[in-house]
Every structure is written in C-alpha cells, then in structure tokens.
Amino acid sequence: MSAIKNIQNAAWSAIQSLASKKLVPAGIYARIKNYSLTGKINFIVLAAAVPMFLLLSLLFLFLYIQLKGQLDATLIQKKIATRNAFNYYERTTLVYAKMLAENPYVKKELLAETINVGPILRVCNQVQSSVYLNRITVHDRKGAVVVHSHNTSDFGANEMARPEIAKAVKQGENTPLLAFENGQMILQNTVPVYFEGETVGAITAGYVLNDNFARSISELTQAGVFFVLNGKIIAASFTEFAKAGNDTDYDEINNTWSVTRNIRTTENGKERSISLDLRYLPVVTERGSAEIQQAGIAVAVQPPFSRALLYALIWGSFTFSLAVVLFGILLALKIGHNIANYAASISTAMTDYAEGDLNQRMARLANDELGRVAAGFNHLASELQKKIAEIQEANENLEHKVVDRTKDLNRALADITSLKEIQEGDYLLTDLLIRPLSGHAYGVGRLQAEILIEQKKKYNYKGKIGDIGGDYCLLSSLQFEETEDEWLFFFNGDAMGKSTQGASGALICGVTLHSIFSRNSKRSRIPTKPGQYLSMVYHELNHIFSLFDSSMLMSAACGLIHAQTGTMYYFNCEHPWSVLLRNNTATFIENELTMRKLGMPMQAERLLVRRMQLNPGDTLVMGSDGRDDLEIAAQIDSDETRFLEIVERSGGRLPQIVQMIDSYGRRTDDLSLMRIQVN
Numbered sequence: 070m071s072a073i074k075n076i077q078n079a080a081w082s083a084i085q086s087l088a089s090k091k092l093v094p095a096g097i098y099a100r101i102k103n104y105s106l107t108g109k110i111n112f113i114v115l116a117a118a119v120p121m122f123l124l125l126s127l128l129f130l131f132l133y134i135q136l137k138g139q140l141d142a143t144l145i146q147k148k149i150a151t152r153n154a155f156n157y158y159e160r161t162t163l164v165y166a167k168m169l170a171e172n173p174y175v176k177k178e179l180l181a182e183t184i185n186v187g188p189i190l191r192v193c194n195q196v197q198s199s200v201y202l203n204r205i206t207v208h209d210r211k212g213a214v215v216v217h218s219h220n221t222s223d224f225g226a227n228e229m230a231r232p233e234i235a236k237a238v239k240q241g242e243n244t245p246l247l248a249f250e251n252g253q254m255i256l257q258n259t260v261p262v263y264f265e266g267e268t269v270g271a272i273t274a275g276y277v278l279n280d281n282f283a284r285s286i287s288e289l290t291q292a293g294v295f296f297v298l299n300g301k302i303i304a305a306s307f308t309e310f311a312k313a314g315n316d317t318d319y320d321e322i323n324n325t326w327s328v329t330r331n332i333r334t335t336e337n338g339k340e341r342s343i344s345l346d347l348r349y350l351p352v353v354t355e356r357g358s359a360e361i362q363q364a365g366i367a368v369a370v371q372p373p374f375s376r377a378l379l380y381a382l383i384w385g386s387f388t389f390s391l392a393v394v395l396f397g398i399l400l401a402l403k404i405g406h407n408i409a410n411y412a413a414s415i416s417t418a419m420t421d422y423a424e425g426d427l428n429q430r431m432a433r434l435a436n437d438e439l440g441r442v443a444a445g446f447n448h449l450a451s452e453l454q455k456k457i458a459e460i461q462e463a464n465e466n467l468e469h470k471v472v473d474r475t476k477d478l479n480r481a482l483a484d485i486t487s488l489k490e491i492q493e494g495d496y497l498l499t500d501l502l503i504r505p506l507s508g509h510a511y512g513v514g515r516l517q518a519e520i521l522i523e524q525k526k527k528y529n530y531k532g533k534i535g536d537i538g539g540d541y542c543l544l545s546s547l548q549f550e551e552t553e554d555e556w557l558f559f560f561n562g563d564a565m566g567k568s569t570q571g572a573s574g575a576l577i578c579g580v581t582l583h584s585i586f587s588r589n590s591k592r593s594r595i596p597t598k599p600g601q602y603l604s605m606v607y608h609e610l611n612h613i614f615s616l617f618d619s620s621m622l623m624s625a626a627c628g629l630i631h632a633q634t635g636t637m638y639y640f641n642c643e644h645p646w647s648v649l650l651r652n653n654t655a656t657f658i659e660n661e662l663t664m665r666k667l668g669m670p671m672q673a674e675r676l677l678v679r680r681m682q683l684n685p686g687d688t689l690v691m692g693s694d695g696r697d698d699l700e701i702a703a704q705i706d707s708d709e710t711r712f713l714e715i716v717e718r719s720g721g722r723l724p725q726i727v728q729m730i731d732s733y734g735r736r737t738d739d740l741s742l743m744r745i746q747v748n
C-alpha cells in the first residue's frame with residue numbers, strides 16, 4: 070500500500086510543480102487534484118503528446134538538412150579511419166617482429182652453429198595462431214633464409230641483396246615497406262635480432278593484402294575496402310568480388326572527390342547489386358619492389374538514403390507523429406485502467422497479510438514497477454514467514470545444532486592435525502636424506518674450515534626437532550696428480566624456493582657432488598688440473614639443474630684451496646660476494662656479477678674460474694643471502710656492506726657473526742655460513 074501511495078504522490082508532486090510555476094490554470098489544477106491514479110496518468114500522457122509532436126517534427130526537419138551533406142563527411146571520416154587502421158596494422162608488424170626478435174628460443178637457435186628450425190617454427194606458429202599475422206621470415210646473420218612460416222620447404226636462399234635484409238643485419242635498422250610476391254602485395258616490417266649488442270639475424274613479419282585483410286580493415290572502419298595496385302583492384306572486402314564479374318579497373322586518383330559504382334556481391338548465398346560512393350587513399354609506405362608503381366586503398370560507403378526518401382521522410386514524420394498522439398491517448402486510457410486494478414489487488418493482499426494471513430501472495434506479477442512491488446511483497450512475505458519458522462525451529466533444536474557443529478569442528482581439526490603430522494614427517498625424511506651429504510668442520514694442511522647452517526623452516530615430528538631449507542654446504546679434501554699436497558674443496562649454495570622445494574635443490578646438489586667425488590674413489594689422485602676439475606664440477610652441476618627448465622635454480626660459491634700454499638681457484642654463480650678478512654680488514658673478493666645461477670639457460674658459456682692467493686692469517690667467509698636480507702623497522706633491508714662490518718667486528722668467528730646479524734634485525738631467509746682460515 071505504501072508503494073502505491075508513493076507512486077500517487079510522485080505523480081501529484083509533478084503536477085504541483087507545474088501549478089506552482091503557474092503553467093497549469095487554477096481550474097484545471099483543482100480538477101486534476103481529485104483525479105484517480107488512472108486519470109492522473111492519462112493527463113500526464115496527453116500533456117506529453119503535444120510537445121512530442123512538435124519535437125518530432127523539428128527533429129525530422131533538422132535531420133533532412135543534415136543528411137543532405139552527410140555522405141561526403143562520412144566518406145572523409147571513413148577515409149581517415151581506414152588510414153589509421155592501415156597504419157595500425159603497419160605498426161603491429163613492427164611490434165610482432167620485435168617480439169619475435171626478443172624471443173629467447175629464436176636467439177638461441179640463431180646463435181647456434183647448426184640451427185634447429187623446429188623451435189623457431191613453433192614460436193612462429195604460436196604467434197600466427199594468436200594474431201592475424203600470416204607472413205613470418207627468419208634470416209641468419211649472413212642473410213640466409215632460416216624459415217618461411219608460410220612455406221616451410223623454402224629455406225637456405227641468401228637474401229642479403231634485398232635492401233631491407235641488409236639494413237637489418239648490417240646497419241641494425243627497422244624497415245617497413247610494401248613487397249610484391251606471386252601477384253600479391255604484402256605489408257611487412259623487417260627488424261634486426263640482437264644478442265649482447267651484436268646482430269645475429271633478422272625477422273620479417275607481415276600481412277598479405279588479400280580479401281581477408283581487406284575485410285579485417287572493413288570490420289574496424291565499417292566501410293568497404295578495395296586494395297588498388299597499378300590501376301587494378303587486387304583485393305576487396307566484399308564476398309566473391311572478382312568471381313561476381315565486377316570491373317577491377319580503377320584508374321581514378323580521386324583523393325578529393327567521390328565516384329559512384331555499382332557492384333555485385335553475395336550475402337547469405339544470394340547475389341545482389343549495391344551502389345557505392347568511393348574515394349581513393351594513396352598508401353605512402355615505402356615500396357620494396359619495382360612491380361609496385363602505384364598503390365592505394367579505395368574506401369567505399371553505401372548511401373543510406375535517396376533524396377526521394379528524404380522528402381517522404383519529412384512529410385511522413387507529421388503523419389506519424391499525429392498517429393502516435395492518437396494512439397497514445399487510447400493506450401493511456403487502457404493502461405490507466407489496468408494500473409488502477411493492479412494497484413487495488415496489491416493493496417488488498419498487503420492488508421490481508423497485515424491482518425495475520427501469512428499465506429497471502431500476489432498470484433499475477435506484471436513486468437513493470439508495480440510488478441516489482443508485487444514481487445517484492447511476495448519475497449518479503451516469504452522471507453518473513455521463513456524466519457518465523459526458523460526461529461521456532463531454532464528454539465526447539467538449538468542444543469542439537471550446537472552438538473552437531475562441535476562435532477564438525479573437531480573432525481576438521483583432526484584432519485588438519487593429521488595433515489600437519491604427515492607434512493612434518495616429510496620434512497624429517499628430507500632432512501635425513503640431506504644430512505649425510507652435508508659438510509662439517511674440516512681441517513687439511515694449513516687450512517681449518519667450519520660450517521654453520523640455520524634453515525628458516527623448523528619442524529617437530531614426534532619429538533624430533535630439526536630444520537630444512539635450500540642452503541647447502543660441503544667440505545672435502547682432494548688430491549691431484551700434478552701436486553703432492555692435498556686441496557680443500559668447498560661449496561656454499563642456496564637453492565631456489567622455501568622448505569621442501571629448496572631442500573630438494575640442496576639434495577640434488579649434494580647427490581651430484583658426491584657422485585663426482587666417487588669417480589675418483591678407486592684412485593687417490595685426480596688426473597686433471599685443479600682449475601679444469603673445478604670447471605668440470607660446474608658444468609655437471611649446471612647441466613643437472615638445467616634439466617628442470619628454470620624451475621629449480623641455485624646460487625653457489627665453489628672452489629679449491631691448496632692446503633700448503635693457499636692458492637685458490639673459485640667461481641661464483643650469483644651468490645653473495647665472499648669476504649676476505651686480512652689484517653683485521655674485511656673486503657669483498659668480487660666486485661661484479663659475472664655468472665648467473667646454476668640452471669639458467671645458456672649459462673654454461675659464461676664460466677669464469679678465478680685464481681687468487683691466500684696468505685697466512687687470512688680468513689675467507691662465505692654466506693647465503695640470509696646474511697643480508699633482514700627485516701628492520703617492518704621493511705626488508707638488503708644492505709650487503711653491513712656484512713663487511715660484522716665480519717670485522719666478529720673476527721670472522723661464525724657464532725659471533727650470527728649474533729651480530731640477529732642484533733640488526735629479523736632474518737627472513739635460510740642462513741648458511743662457511744669460514745676457511747689459513748694458519
């Protein structure tokens with residue numbers, strides 16, 4: 070009932086606003102005030118009909134004046150839109166060509182002595198399947214064709230004589246141009262492929278200017294598109310344009326005026342003739358072939374109206390408006406009657422519900438505002454009746470529901486506890502696998518080494534407490550045939566990932582290193598030189614981690630130290646820089662990043678084994694990034710120079726180093742430290 074009153078009040082407020090401005094005479098205002106809801110609605114419809122008649126007449130007159138000059142303006146707009154669409158596709162050839170030139174698989178194959186076409190062709194097919202691009206050609210650094218995506222059997226030809234290829238390979242320039250091949254015009258872009266500042270090849274990406282390409286521009290511009298080459302139409306956006314017997318000659322260079330043509334086309338299997346107005350748009354892209362003397366686009370628009378139709382439209386608008394007014398008067402009477410009856414039925418249902426009939430509902434729901442009021446009443450009545458029933462049921466069964474919910478919570482807690490125990494057991498088993506492979510304090514000759522590892526993830530399985538993570542350390546003594554004295558092998562690494570993932574990397578690293586050592590178990594001395602042996606260790610580790618396709622990486626500092634002379638060979642794979650404590654002054658032994666983590670693609674080619682001399686009294690300290698990444702004042706602080714100060718103040722002693730690190734802030738990662746002292 071309140072909703073119906075709101076509608077009546079809104080209608081009445083509109084009439085009052087008119088009366089207050091003295092737009093309605095007092096006599097009419099007094100009579101309308103006593104109207105029913107139906108009468109008020111009828112008055113509103115009639116009051117709106119007359120202004121609508123005048124408005125429609127003026128609107129059609131204005132449209133007649135505007136439409137007479139609209140066609141040329143439309144053609145100009147479509148011409149601009151077509152030029153922008155063509156330029157857009159030209160830019161996309163550059164974008165896709167550069168995207169392919171930056172693809173690591175393409176670069177990798179172009180760098181190889183023997184090029185494997187398969188990965189390059191897969192990349193080209195992936196690009197072509199996701200975009201409309203239909204021409205991709207890859208050249209090597211000598212200009213030879215590696216692959217044609219549209220003709221995979223055509224390769225090996227040297228095309229360095231083509232200007233665009235020479236510019237890309239020799240000068241590193243991008244070249245957009247129109248090419249001509251097998252009677253087809255091609256919009257393409259050629260870009261160089263770089264690797265570390267050196268040009269290693271070139272990539273050409275392009276579109277064939279055929280019927281499909283014309284239709285793609287037509288869909289963007291909503292205009293007909295014809296590609297014109299040397300006075301001939303070679304492609305069109307209309308279905309079966311050439312097969313329908315249309316004239317393909319186009320000699321007009323009508324940049325500033327329009328020409329009219331009748332063409333035959335096929336739509337939904339039926340052939341029909343349409344009249345089009347056309348304007349010519351020259352293509353300014355650089356020509357790449359002598360066969361292209363004149364290239365352009367003819368933009369077509371079908372006139373929307375004939376002049377006879379415009380005259381009929383302006384006079385017909387008056388008749389139509391008058392018919393609308395008369396129909397509106399009759400319709401308003403019918404609508405007012407229906408609204409009044411429907412409002413009365415809603416009022417009756419609400420009254421009965423308020424008096425206690427909770428099963429009262431509106432059986433008929435209209436698709437209008439009053440219908441939504443009725444639906445809202447039905448929903449409110451149902452929800453209220455449902456809540457009353459739920460309250461009654463809850464009062465009767467509250468105790469049983471509490472018991473059931475408690476059982477559900479206890480069952481869920483037991484499941485979570487069981488899963489937690491299984492996970493802790495997995496942590497223990499992983500730790501038991503890694504522990505025999507890890508290093509410990511070690512002394513050989515004049516060298517004394519010790520290790521400290523504290524992983525971030527702690528576990529407690531049935532009273533067995535431990536930790537797991539990705540940090541791994543190993544010490545061992547080796548002998549080589551070229552020297553009689555022993556060498557100390559050291560390894561400090563940090564596998565990517567937390568807890569189980571990192572521990573898996575540490576386990577793989579430990580198994581690999583021990584496998585390498587076991588090869589010399591039957592003979593006491595290693596036949597290779599220390600530097601070569603260290604290189605072999607690196608290549609085997611990098612190969613193992615590369616098998617995981619970059620999903621498992623490891624930073625590492627690894628080396629060999631002569632037990633008597635202190636001569637050291639070592640390499641650093643993106644591990645925190647090692648610190649040399651000499652005469653109570655700590656300095657980094659590295660000053661730049663030269664190698665990436667173990668397992669990075671193409672990393673094996675960048676091996677750098679360094680050599681340096683350790684003096685008596687020197688102390689070498691290494692550690693994972695847990696030494697630097699500290700949470701200080703709720704922010705991660707990775708100041709690497711802080712570790713130099715800690716090493717100096719602690720004298721290189723590992724327990725004191727850990728205490729000082731913890732005094733600066735909270736550790737956020739696994740921590741492993743290794744100390745080697747020359748006595």
